[in-house]
Amino acid sequence: MLTASPELVYVDEPFNLYHHLLFQPTIFDHWFTYVLPENEQRYFKYLQTAIEAKFNLVLDANTIKTGRDRQRLLQTYLQSLKKRWTGARPLVKDPIALFSAEWLANTFNMDVVLTIRHPAAFAYSLKRANWTHDFSHFLAQPLLMRDYLHPFAAQISEYAASEKDIIDQAALLWKLIHYRVSMYQVHHSNWIFVRHEDLSRDPIAQFAKLFQQLNIAFSLDIQATIADYSRPDEAIAANPQLGFSKRDSRAIITSWKSGLSPSEIERIRHQVGDVASSFYSEQDW
Known part of the structure; x- marks a missing residue:
């Protein structure tokens, strides 16, 4: 939705293990790769190309299977080039980069927006x-284990040793x-944290609030696009330039209640x- 603005150009998940950048295979070996100054030498050039290059094309070999897929990719690529030529800021959307957010922000002078989603909604999306x-x-x-995940080492080891229910x-x-x-949230008061449900x-x-926080013009055309892609609509249509499909945004909030037992x-x-409990109250369940 942010890239409905001509001021932003979309960069899709450079940390994704299945993506190729400029026909160069990804260099990441692990999901949720943790980049920091200690290991940045391996990743810097690849990510600099993804974020700052004038010509950027991300290919997903798993989804480019038909002529329609190729057409969608080409449309997205040409739109990206057009925006780059006008000096648009890159917007990197990548949940897999979560643990590297500090390094990315410091290295590339990024504004950071973190979207939080209800745990049951998250689980339902993975289940579906x-x-x-x-x-x-x-x-x-x-x-990563040393710096952040050591409190959960035993549970992570258990889940790694034998596959658990989804x-x-x-x-x-x-x-x-x-x-x-x-x-x-404790260490970065200048970052933007927003709940998906809100x-x-x-x-x-x-x-409108988010666009203002990011210093992006919130035009009537952008408002119309957001309204069109979030209102109840039986015809779910894809927009290759924006990279998403229409949704009934209000229905999404509680769809997990009927989708999970x-x-x-x-x-x-x-x-x-x-x-x-840091993000959701008793009423949110």
Whole structure:
């Protein structure tokens, strides 16, 4: 939605293991790679190309299978070039870069927006997509375990040793991510933290605030785009230039309540524990 503005150009998930940048295979070996000054030499040039290069093209070999996929990619690429030529700021959308956010912000002088989502909604999205996570990718990063995830070392080791139910995986993954987010909130008062539910409940007002915080003009055209892509609509249409599909934003807020069983919701709530209480109240469950 931010890249509905001509002032921003979209850079899609450079930390994703399946993406290729300028036909150069990704250099990342692990999901949620933790970049910091101690290991930045390996990653800097690749990420500088992704973020600052004049010509940027991200390819996902898993999704480019048809002529329509190629057409969508070309449209997105040409729109990206057009924006680059006009001096647009790059907007890097990458949840997988979460643990590297400090380094990215310091290295590339980034404004940081962190979107927080309800743990049950997060788990439901993973369940629907059947996305599992290999927790050995955390253990394979000793710097990440040393700096942030050591309080959860035993549980991460357990989940890495034997595959757990997707609901349990989602709960632990949410907990690890948002434990770090809670630390960011303490140490980075200049960063922007916004709940997905608040954006979805009142898109125009909440995005107006976000655009103002980022010093981006909030035109009538942008407002119309946000309204169009968040109102109830039976015809779900994709926009290759913006990189997303239309959603009934209000319905998304509580769709997990019908998509998960009561026992699944209770398991998630029990596992995320005190970390969730930093972001959500009893009423949010």
